[in-house]
Amino acid sequence: MPASSSSAVRQPDDALARAPQPVAPVRPILDMPVHDLGWKPALALLEEKLTENRGLTHIAFLNANNANVMMRDPDYREVLGRCLVLPDGIGVDIAARFLHGGRFSANLNGTDFVPAALTFITKPLRVGLLGATSEVLQDAARNFRRHSPWHDFVEISDGYFDRADPTFILKRIEQARIDLLLVAMGTPLQEKWVDKHLTGDHARVVISVGALLDFVSGRVPRAPDWVRQLRSEWLFRLWLEPSRLWRRYVLGIPVFLAHVLRHRFRQPSTLPG
Known part of the structure; x- marks a missing residue:
């Protein structure tokens, strides 16, 4: 990746260039295009993005909570519109059934997608970790190294750095x-921060992962497999916290x-037949 000043402000044309082009069928949820991919195509697409030299790809996930935030925050909606958005959870599946007549091909939530991707991609990567507390970050990095030791995991910083002046963190990433990353x-916050500050000089792909590091660190337990198979992990998390x-x-x-x-009854029908 070419060297440049990490404090450079990205111009509007660059933001437009980063808007993802459709690479698979999409199912819009509340007017947000969400890519409809099975597990293998999604993992292969990530691997492809990691080998391209076309600037930064920012991957985000849409679930019921993120969608609610998007509906009341126009700036966040604009940021998501520049991301490659994947479906996360039973809520967007219910929405897809109601709006489009069928669910998404796979539940590509970040908590499962990222570890699966690290296993799927056999070429060694340098993977940066940014966010959470310092203790969680260290534990997550240690467990990632056990999970896929052929990758190099770099602890960039916890999430409590100076947000007003991220120059030091941006330089560390570069x-x-x-x-x-x-x-x-x-x-x-994570999606807006990535969109505002990061370019292809910092990473090829950035994934906004939410609570992933908490789970990988082992400090927050995942639901049992049978609960996840019932698509009820949200109930388990609610019971815990x-x-x-x-x-x-x-x-x-x-x-x-x-x-x-409300959206369905305001829009022309998109259901088949």
Whole structure:
């Protein structure tokens, strides 16, 4: 990757150039194009993006909570529009059934997608980790190294750096010569931060991963396999952290479904037949 000043401000034309071109069928959810890919095509697409020299690809995920944020935050919607967006969770599957007559080909949530990608891609990568607390970051890096030791995991920083002046962090990322950068700072901050500050000089692919590092570190347990197979991991998380997550799930899911219903009845039918 060519060297350049990490403090350079990206021009509007660059933002337009970064808007992902459709690489697969999309199913718009609340007017946000979401790529409809099975597991193998999605992993192959990521591998392809990591070998291209076409600037930065920013991958984000759309779930019910992110969609609610998008509906009340136009700036976040614009940022997502410049990302390659993948479907995450049963909420967007319900929306896809109602709006398009069928669910997404796969539930490509970041908590499963990133570890699967690190296993799928056998060419050694330099993978940067940015976000969470320093303890979580260290534990996640250690577990990633056990999971896929042929990759080189670089601990860039926890998520508590100076947001007003990220020059030091941007320089660290650039000097680390990262292929894949995982940013775990929470929605919508992580997506906005990546969109504002990072370019192809920092990484080939950046994935906004939310709570992934918490799970990989082992500090937050995943739901049992049978719960995940029932698409009910959100209930398990709510049981673990009711005070933090009740608003997201107990209030957020009905709000999301209301957005979908309102959207469906305001738009011409897109259902087949």
